[in-house]
Amino acid sequence: MSRRGQEAPSVSQYKILVVGDYAVGKTAVIRRYAHGQFTPQYKLTIGVDFAMRHVTRPKPDGTEENVQLQLWDIAGHERFGTMTHVYYKYAIAAIIVFDLSRSATYDAVLK
Template sequence: MSSQRTIRRDSDVPLSNLGQKELLFKFLIIGDYGVGKTAIVRRYTEGKFSSNYKITIGADFAIKTLDWDPHTKINLQLWDIAGHERFGYMTRVYYKYALAAALVFDISRIATFQSVKKWLVDLREKITLPDGSNIPVVLLANKCDIEHSAIPNEQIVKFCKENSIGSWYITSAKENVNIDEAIRYLVENVIKTRVEDQIRDSIKLRDGPVFQEKNTCCKI
């Protein structure tokens, strides 16, 4: 597998007539087949749940617009990556320009939790921030509406700590538990990263000479 990773990008479109800045954020929703990725995307973007979603082939995405603050509008793309695409060539294409990712497993099926590490490794091999650090990732222990939990919370906490995952949530697309909170966590971290990038760029500019000598005459 190639070690080349894609640098994430985003686009800023100033809305001068509204006095707002419009941002485009691409988030990945990844994990094994059947863990509820499509249900999570539909719940968040449409506010609906169905138990009869078709199998995702390749990838699909949905969009939700957030009025983040009086000065910022965010067009959020959630990319639902099919479970069978893991480690495939096409994941590099689907991951391109992503700013963050939600890594999903089924809390009632331990095999889907065991696959999380491989998904995470694949993600981090293929995409990175401009400074070489990892994109923000949140871990979702989905289907908490099912009574049986096969993975103790302590094991999930340990995994997040060992793999530098900033946060995790017990979620249910069916009952709408912690879906909004998890996506908001990613949005906040992407915005924080953008601000830190701007600060670093400002520091780099200040490191250079403030004044530059010029010739007394100009050549045309």
């Protein structure tokens, strides 16, 4: 409860994975959506990183719900493959990212 006797509005949290091969732009997509920034330089994600964004969504009763999206940037490089599956727990969705100019990155999605 807050100091004035009112409960603080609850915020639903949703864990969303962003997965795909290495160097396809997962981190760039997350940074753009969560922070409104774009960095063209490539930096390898080691293991996992995450960002958050608060949004509101309409509910069936006409009210709005506060939602916190946790965007988990899962490393795409093969050498991290064995350790990244542990981060999949409790995720409600996955965004799959691949590079249209490199068909091998699409093929890697199926693995």
